[in-house]
Amino acid sequence: MTVSLDNFDRKLLVEVQQDAQIPQNELGARVNLSTAAVNRRLRRLVDEGVIERYAAVVSPEKVGCALTIVTMVEVESEQIDLLDAMKRSFAQCPFVQQCYYVAGEWDFVLVLTVHNMDQYTELTRQLFFSNNNVKRFKTLVSMSRVKVGLGVPVSIDE
Amino acid sequence: MTVSLDNFDRKLLVEVQQDAQIPQNELGARVNLSTAAVNRRLRRLVDEGVIERYAAVVSPEKVGCALTIVTMVEVESEQIDLLDAMKRSFAQCPFVQQCYYVAGEWDFVLVLTVHNMDQYTELTRQLFFSNNNVKRFKTLVSMSRVKVGLGVPVSIDE
DNA sequence: TCTGAAAATGGACCTTT
DNA sequence: AAAGGTCCATTTTCAGA
Numbered sequence: 001m002t003v004s005l006d007n008f009d010r011k012l013l014v015e016v017q018q019d020a021q022i023p024q025n026e027l028g029a030r031v032n033l034s035t036a037a038v039n040r041r042l043r044r045l046v047d048e049g050v051i052e053r054y055a056a057v058v059s060p061e062k063v064g065c066a067l068t069i070v071t072m073v074e075v076e077s078e079q080i081d082l083l084d085a086m087k088r089s090f091a092q093c094p095f096v097q098q099c100y101y102v103a104g105e106w107d108f109v110l111v112l113t114v115h116n117m118d119q120y121t122e123l124t125r126q127l128f129f130s131n132n133n134v135k136r137f138k139t140l141v142s143m144s145r146v147k148v149g150l151g152v153p154v155s156i157d158e
Numbered sequence: 159m160t161v162s163l164d165n166f167d168r169k170l171l172v173e174v175q176q177d178a179q180i181p182q183n184e185l186g187a188r189v190n191l192s193t194a195a196v197n198r199r200l201r202r203l204v205d206e207g208v209i210e211r212y213a214a215v216v217s218p219e220k221v222g223c224a225l226t227i228v229t230m231v232e233v234e235s236e237q238i239d240l241l242d243a244m245k246r247s248f249a250q251c252p253f254v255q256q257c258y259y260v261a262g263e264w265d266f267v268l269v270l271t272v273h274n275m276d277q278y279t280e281l282t283r284q285l286f287f288s289n290n291n292v293k294r295f296k297t298l299v300s301m302s303r304v305k306v307g308l309g310v311p312v313s314i315d316e
Numbered sequence: 317t318c319t320g321a322a323a324a325t326g327g328a329c330c331t332t333t
Numbered sequence: 334a335a336a337g338g339t340c341c342a343t344t345t346t347c348a349g350a
Contacts, residue, residue, distance in 0.1 A: 003220050013221070016214040020178065023345060034317060039347055050220045055213060056174040060310045062161050062208045063171070070258060070267045072298075087304045094311040098269075100228060102298035109228045109298060111256075111269075113310055140230075140260035140267060146245045150308060152218045152271055153252040181324060192338050197326055 003048050008033055010154045012041055013050070017151050020054045065113045068142035069120055073108040073128065074135045082133045089131070095123055106138075161206050166191060168312045170199060171208070175309050178212045223271045226255075226300035227278055231266040231286065232293045240291045247289070253281055264296075 005013070011031040015022060022030075024038040031038070045051045060068065075086065083101070090099040090110060098111040114120045120139075128134045163171075169189040173180060180188075182196040189196070203209045218226065233244065241259070248257040248268060256269040272278045278297075286292045 002222050020212040020214045052215045052217050054178040056178045057210045058310045059210050064160050091305040099304040100300040101302040102300050104298035140262035142258040142260050144259040146257040147249040152216045
């Protein structure tokens with residue numbers, strides 16, 4: 001599952017999570033490696049699945065998705081097939097940015113990106129009210145996205 | 159704030175959020191545009207801030223960050239400077255992947271990525287117990303990351 | 317690590333609406 | 334003017350020695 005990474009790999013991961021467009025020679029200069037070495041290492045990181053993919057991060061506001069909402073959901077029954085169906089329905093919905101199946105007071109946590117409240121209301125109907133395995137849900141409306149990212153911490157020991 | 163996008167832009171955004179490494183000529187083939195036009199449009203999208211950045215998505219498991227945790231926090235006082243200090247402390251922490259300041263039963267929602275429970279315990283001490291503006295917090299441990307991403311929905315009208 | 321070929325990016329310039 | 338297309342120079346990637 002885990003992969004062994006040395007400090008060069010870790011430094012590269014830090015850089016590349018931050019900005020994937022830095023050319024390999026520049027990366028090399030930063031971590032003290034030749035362009036070719038950087039190239040090989042990045043390829044290996046992708047091949048081994050450490051780097052899952054490269055993605056453009058788009059600004060929700062700029063495309064009119066002004067509202068971020070966090071919703072917690074409690075289910076009626078934890079029967080596997082019912083849970084799977086719910087997971088699928090959440091995962092499929094393009095407005096669901098993230099979905100975690102959790103242990104604790106709630107069963108699911110969803111992060112949603114929508115254009116406005118009306119759209120959220122409509123979504124709750126679709127995702128929650130029309131699903132009779134949803135016992136209750138609670139809505140938290142984001143007033144500020146303090147930190148947003150998928151960055152994974154990689155510690156570098158000097 | 160919002161930017162006017164035509165269908166070409168939207169199609170490009172869909173592709174590029176999914177995979178930022180598709181070469182521009184291939185993108186052109188997919189959306190029916192020349193390489194140069196794709197190049198110009200992508201540049202414009204970056205300049206206008208629609209595309210905030212390009213990032214490598216790394217697998218938390220592969221780098222040993224096996225645990226995803228969602229934490230809700232309620233504050234004692236909503237005094238601006240206290241809130242700002244909290245926001246800063248959350249944003250700074252490399253294990254805080256996301257942080258939203260929300261309205262509702264809670265004040266903050268955090269998504270954390272940690273190596274193990276011990277580390278989380280240590281983090282709660284650092285982030286919550288040692289901050290006397292934290293009234294209470296609730297921990298939800300993720301058992302499965304059903305959907306994870308920063309993808310923003312862009313609808314294409316044919 | 318170095319060198320060089322192949323690929324991708326991005327600008328110049330002309331054409332269309 | 335605004336945006337597309339073709340062509341060409343520059344930059345970047347990536348494999349072999």
